[in-house]
Amino acid sequence: MAVLNRLISRSRGCSAIILSSYPYSHSIRSFCFKSCESSGINFPPVVPSPSSTITPASPGPSVIPTAREGRNVQWVFLGCPGVGKGTYAARLSTLLGVPHISTGDLVRHELSSQGPLSSQLAEIVNQGKLLSDEIIINLLSKRLEAGEANGETGFILDGFPRTIRQAEILEGVTDIDLVINLKLREEALLAKCLGRRICSECGGNYNVACIDIKGEDGSPQMQMPPLLPPPNCESKLITRSDDTEEVVKERLRVYNEMSRPVEEFYRRRGKLLEFDLPGGIPESWPRLLQALNLDDNDNKESLAA
Numbered sequence: 001m002a003v004l005n006r007l008i009s010r011s012r013g014c015s016a017i018i019l020s021s022y023p024y025s026h027s028i029r030s031f032c033f034k035s036c037e038s039s040g041i042n043f044p045p046v047v048p049s050p051s052s053t054i055t056p057a058s059p060g061p062s063v064i065p066t067a068r069e070g071r072n073v074q075w076v077f078l079g080c081p082g083v084g085k086g087t088y089a090a091r092l093s094t095l096l097g098v099p100h101i102s103t104g105d106l107v108r109h110e111l112s113s114q115g116p117l118s119s120q121l122a123e124i125v126n127q128g129k130l131l132s133d134e135i136i137i138n139l140l141s142k143r144l145e146a147g148e149a150n151g152e153t154g155f156i157l158d159g160f161p162r163t164i165r166q167a168e169i170l171e172g173v174t175d176i177d178l179v180i181n182l183k184l185r186e187e188a189l190l191a192k193c194l195g196r197r198i199c200s201e202c203g204g205n206y207n208v209a210c211i212d213i214k215g216e217d218g219s220p221q222m223q224m225p226p227l228l229p230p231p232n233c234e235s236k237l238i239t240r241s242d243d244t245e246e247v248v249k250e251r252l253r254v255y256n257e258m259s260r261p262v263e264e265f266y267r268r269r270g271k272l273l274e275f276d277l278p279g280g281i282p283e284s285w286p287r288l289l290q291a292l293n294l295d296d297n298d299n300k301e302s303l304a305a
Ligand SMILES: Nc1ncnc2c1ncn2[C@@H]1O[C@H](COP(=O)(O)OP(=O)(O)O)[C@@H](O)[C@H]1O
Pocket: 080, 081, 082, 103, 104, 105, 107, 124, 125, 128, 129, 130, 131, 132, 133, 136, 158, 159, 160, 161, 162, 163, 166, 242, 251
């Protein structure tokens, strides 16, 4: 109840709609993990390294907060379609021992379940538009509530918030520690989306695009080799129905219109860490860890093997 009250006072205009039309309004409380015991590892405070770009006008976090007393990290990934949010959020989730919660995956799961809403949702997703805040909060609340019941006390969110209203609602119910804004040169985004492939059996994510952008006008050359599937996945690859050129262009337009302001929302609150991806995973992952002052010993060992 306290969370609902806070929602009403902090998100005026949003809460009225949510409370009246949101069928699972009681589950909004699951956004808030504050009463849970920590079930994960506690990490020391993280100091960002100079390799991360933190907007000078409004400094990002000077010390990156990680786990707090009583709960695990609550981080958000922002970034355009195709930038690699899913890839890096999944890696950090394994490293930090917190769930990676992708609203895109929740939507695709809902679509594949052929529930009563699925054809309506498919139409919106396949046009590259955003679902309504109510629908997405409904899906996310259910996932968070299930996690809370399993003892989860933190998360890495990928794909949420995507509108100012979603950001206000999230900020109203929990204090997000850190928002990582992944950035990639625009020329690479469309190619990366069109090259995306998923294994229909194991769900593995791959990319067949071979990106080689020549250095021009002072910008450096950028190479991103394809991320090819292992032989047993090769014949089972599928492409997302919203990864066509027309739909990706629309998603990029919608991102600029609806989601770009969310970056400023967090920048003003000093929570935004801007990270320019220098290339593919082998170059970018160590740099991201360095920016977060984290160590991936398993990865180092497997590279050395
Ligand atoms: N927070 C959200 N708000 C509204 N719609 C969303 C949200 N998250 C996901 N969706 C819907 O699911 C689709 C796929 O999401 P996602 O996999 O995150 O896409 P992208 O690759 O564009 O980042 C979006 O285009 C949108 O229709």
